[in-house]
Amino acid sequence: MEKALQFDVIASCTTSKARTSLMKLPHYTVETPVFMPVGTKGSVKSVLPEQLEDMNCQIILGNTYHLGLRPGVELLKKAKGLHNFMGWKRALLTDSGGFQMVSLLHMAEINEQGVNFESPYDGTKSLLTPEKSIQIQNAIGADIIMQLDDVVPTTSKDNERMEEATHRTTRWLDRCLSAHERPTEQNIFPIVQGGLIENLRKLSANLHLERKVNGYAIGGLVGGEDKEDFWKMVILSTNLLPCDKPKYVMGVGFAVDLVICCALGADMFDCVFPTRTARFGCALISSGQISLRHNKFRMDFRPIEKNCRCSTCKTYTRAYIHQIVCTEAVSCSLLSIHNLHYQMQLMKGIRESIKVNKFPEFVQEFMTNIYPDKSYPQWCLDALQSVNIELK
Amino acid sequence: MEQARFSVVTDRPNGIPHTNRPRLGSLKHSNSQVDTPAFMFYTKCGSVPYISRELFEKIVPDDQALFNFPLPTCLSFLQPLKEFKRGLNSFVGLEKYLSCCSITDYAVDTPQGYNKKDCVAIKTKSGNQLINHEKYMDIIEVFKPTMYVTLSISDINLNSSLSSIEKSVNISNRLFKSCLERHHQSEVLKQSGVIAPIQGGYNVQERIRSATFLSEYHDDVLGFLFDGFFTDGTIVEEIPSDLIVPIINKTMEFIPYDKMKIIFGAWTPSLIIDLINSGMDMFDSCLPCITTERNSALIFDYNLKYKNESIIMDVSHRKTDKMNDNLNEYEICLTDKCHFEKFVPIKDSCTCLTCKKHTRSYIHHLLVSNELLGSILLTIHNLHYFNQFFKDIREVLMK
Numbered sequence: 006m007e008k009a010l011q012f013d014v015i016a017s018c019t020t021s022k023a024r025t026s027l028m029k030l031p032h033y034t035v036e037t038p039v040f041m042p043v044g045t046k047g048s049v050k051s052v053l054p055e056q057l058e059d060m061n062c063q064i065i066l067g068n069t070y071h072l073g074l075r076p077g078v079e080l081l082k083k084a085k086g087l088h089n090f091m092g093w094k095r096a097l098l099t100d101s102g103g104f105q106m107v108s109l110l111h112m113a114e115i116n117e118q119g120v121n122f123e124s125p126y127d128g129t130k131s132l133l134t135p136e137k138s139i140q141i142q143n144a145i146g147a148d149i150i151m152q153l154d155d156v157v158p159t160t161s162k163d164n165e166r167m168e169e170a171t172h173r174t175t176r177w178l179d180r181c182l183s184a185h186e187r188p189t190e191q192n193i194f195p196i197v198q199g200g201l202i203e204n205l206r207k208l209s210a211n212l213h214l215e216r217k218v219n220g221y222a223i224g225g226l227v228g229g230e231d232k233e234d235f236w237k238m239v240i241l242s243t244n245l246l247p248c249d250k251p252k253y254v255m256g257v258g259f260a261v262d263l264v265i266c267c268a269l270g271a272d273m274f275d276c277v278f279p280t281r282t283a284r285f286g287c288a289l290i291s292s293g294q295i296s297l298r299h300n301k302f303r304m305d306f307r308p309i310e311k312n313c314r315c316s317t318c319k320t321y322t323r324a325y326i327h328q329i330v331c332t333e334a335v336s337c338s339l340l341s342i343h344n345l346h347y348q349m350q351l352m353k354g355i356r357e358s359i360k361v362n363k364f365p366e367f368v369q370e371f372m373t374n375i376y377p378d379k380s381y382p383q384w385c386l387d388a389l390q391s392v393n394i395e396l397k
Numbered sequence: 398m399e400q401a402r403f404s405v406v407t408d409r410p411n412g413i414p415h416t417n418r419p420r421l422g423s424l425k426h427s428n429s430q431v432d433t434p435a436f437m438f439y440t441k442c443g444s445v446p447y448i449s450r451e452l453f454e455k456i457v458p459d460d461q462a463l464f465n466f467p468l469p470t471c472l473s474f475l476q477p478l479k480e481f482k483r484g485l486n487s488f489v490g491l492e493k494y495l496s497c498c499s500i501t502d503y504a505v506d507t508p509q510g511y512n513k514k515d516c517v518a519i520k521t522k523s524g525n526q527l528i529n530h531e532k533y534m535d536i537i538e539v540f541k542p543t544m545y546v547t548l549s550i551s552d553i554n555l556n557s558s559l560s561s562i563e564k565s566v567n568i569s570n571r572l573f574k575s576c577l578e579r580h581h582q583s584e585v586l587k588q589s590g591v592i593a594p595i596q597g598g599y600n601v602q603e604r605i606r607s608a609t610f611l612s613e614y615h616d617d618v619l620g621f622l623f624d625g626f627f628t629d630g631t632i633v634e635e636i637p638s639d640l641i642v643p644i645i646n647k648t649m650e651f652i653p654y655d656k657m658k659i660i661f662g663a664w665t666p667s668l669i670i671d672l673i674n675s676g677m678d679m680f681d682s683c684l685p686c687i688t689t690e691r692n693s694a695l696i697f698d699y700n701l702k703y704k705n706e707s708i709i710m711d712v713s714h715r716k717t718d719k720m721n722d723n724l725n726e727y728e729i730c731l732t733d734k735c736h737f738e739k740f741v742p743i744k745d746s747c748t749c750l751t752c753k754k755h756t757r758s759y760i761h762h763l764l765v766s767n768e769l770l771g772s773i774l775l776t777i778h779n780l781h782y783f784n785q786f787f788k789d790i791r792e793v794l795m796k
């Protein structure tokens with residue numbers, strides 16, 4: 006039986022835990038570390054699939070919760086899957102739907118069976134079980150699908166609840182794995198949970214290690230926790246998870262977080278941030294970000310970023326985008342394209358530097374651009390130090 | 398660089414120019430050429446709605462296009478443009494194309510009035526701005542378009558009284574003269590063509606009066622705009638052919654044959670054919686844009702013939718969907734439930750980016766989910782379809 010995922014590490018940083026790999030999936034061979042833009046409802050907002058390909062985007066994420074409600078499983082089955090439905094030929098990943106429910110709906114209630122929720126469209130009550138989540142994700146047909154996990158807010162102080170959630174997540178993993186109907190075409194990734202409690206994280210990782218899977222996700226982070234806690238949980242998890250499988254830190258999308266997580270040995274990331282911030286008029290640049298709504302750009306006839314090769318920067322100035330930002334729909338496309346291009350280039354820079362064993366230099370240069378006065382946040386210094394990178 | 402030039406290229410039977418005939422023409426400016434009958438691409442705030450330059454190049458791959466910039470949507474660019482110095486179409490990222498500035502946004506409902514004496518109220522999003530001819534020509538000198546419509550009072554519609562029509566003709570004529578004088582003094586505008594706006598509402602006598610006056614200056618003019626037929630750009634499709642075509646036919650007799658004839662607004666495809674048969678050369682893309690705004694796609698099947706010196710268009714009538722009966726015969730509405738599981742392109746024969754790749758079902762999903770990509774895909778199809786319609790019109794005239 007052919008595996009639905011083949012993971013080959015091409016090069017590893019000799020200083021830190023960073024590595025670059027090829028992840029062969031049924032629809033595309035993805036170069037990691039990789040950032041996955043989010044296409045919540047079957048489109049990466051205001052960007053055409055061709056444009057995503059042009060910027061070398063290799064895998065995107067769809068949200069099971071949204072897609073299951075609309076257009077719905079039956080339609081996606083008839084359309085022969087999401088790839089076909091949205092005209093995307095490369096790799097896809099879907100989440101389980103659980104996190105979206107818990108974070109979007111006040112009414113969601115979790116018990117051993119699954120997540121009870123009320124449809125926001127017609128108010129009908131439904132239950133999302135691990136089996137149901139996999140069934141929907143099987144219909145969507147993404148290359149990587151996520152187990153349903155029991156999500157507790159990261160910052161929760163209720164340790165008992167956290168422990169219950171950690172164990173339940175593993176029980177649900179087993180139910181997901183047995184419900185999975187397309188193991189040769191789709192990969193279920195378990196999610197390492199445990200909040201910010203070290204022992205629970207270890208337990209969760211170890212329990213999941215016993216299951217036969219092709220990759221792992223590190224979940225339950227990026228929920229407003231302290232950055233010191235965040236990086237410690239990431240490295241604790243990447244240390245426990247096997248080197249020959251991809252490790253996906255869920256919900257990470259800020260440039261600094263991406264670079265540090267790569268240093269800590271993570272391979273995959275997703276976040277709505279680049280496209281969401283674009284809709285609010287923000288552009289990502291090597292020194293951080295700028296809000297083009299600001300009046301100071303009124304007479305700024307430079308591109309968003311000098312030397313950026315995206316189609317937006319090739320044609321448009323900050324001054325023009327300032328005029329249309331947040332009022333004309335086309336400004337969303339222009340900024341989304343620039344921001345996604347920025348993320349893609351950042352990841353490419355990481356990969357290329359690892360290949361020539363210059364990742365620590367890359368990190369230094371990247372951090373200098375963002376913190377020219379060397380006011381590096383302490384957590385960055387600590388995290389990098391833990392993998393032997395000392396910032397100058 | 399010289400001004401843009403327009404020439405009629407159709408043979409004149411017996412050497413005599415015929416006013417109310419379809420004709421082929423060409424608009425040239427340095428390396429650019431736009432063959433007519435054609436349309437200007439409607440823009441809002443400097444861009445075709447939903448469409449970046451990158452996407453535009455995918456819709457119209459040959460560099461030949463003319464953009465119309467309605468002043469109400471880009472007046473706020475004036476200050477940065479003064480400093481930018483390279484003109485409006487450069488500022489909005491469309492430097493390699495031809496450009497036209499006009500005074501009204503012909504795709505929206507514009508309230509009438511607020512003009513004062515010889516000052517015209519430009520109705521922008523942030524309120525009305527009164528502009529006299531001096532101020533207007535200052536703006537044009539900064540915008541540096543390939544061509545521009547002179548300042549005029551054009552907020553006339555079917556309900557306008559004779560006295561307001563007369564007033565609009567009087568003021569517009571005066572403004573035209575003042576703008577033209579200023580144009581001749583301007584070094585910068587040596588490269589820009591002047592478009593004279595014919596006013597007169599639905600009154601033939603007033604139309605003739607306007608046309609006769611403006612035609613005296615034909616040597617200074619690149620083209621004539623048939624202006625002042627509506628104030629609500631969203632209901633232009635409801636204006637019946639027999640109300641407007643006779644007026645246009647008659648007015649054509651009073652303006653020189655060899656100038657470019659322009660009309661703006663979302664006229665139906667059938668009326669576009671009527672107007673081309675009257676000798677019209679240039680339109681705009683309000684129709685495809687408004688069609689996108691109502692979540693619809695142009696799909697009409699047409700067959701064009703050239704017979705008795707005019708174009709005849711057969712539109713094969715579709716079986717009207719019950720849910721669709723409020724829509725016209727030219728389009729389908731993609732938010733209709735009937736498209737929910739239609740895994741077919743908007744139009745089978747269409748070669749646009751949208752139809753080559755995406756289904757009605759997907760576009761329906763995007764539109765009902767309020768995803769911007771839905772409107773982007775619709776615009777790509779509608780502009781492509783409209784562009785193809787004009788290509789086919791030119792083709793049939795070439796035979």
Ligand SMILES: [Zn+2]
Nearest residue numbers: 313315318343
């Ligand atoms: Zn850029």
Ligand SMILES: [Zn+2]
Nearest residue numbers: 747749752778
């Ligand atoms: Zn099409």
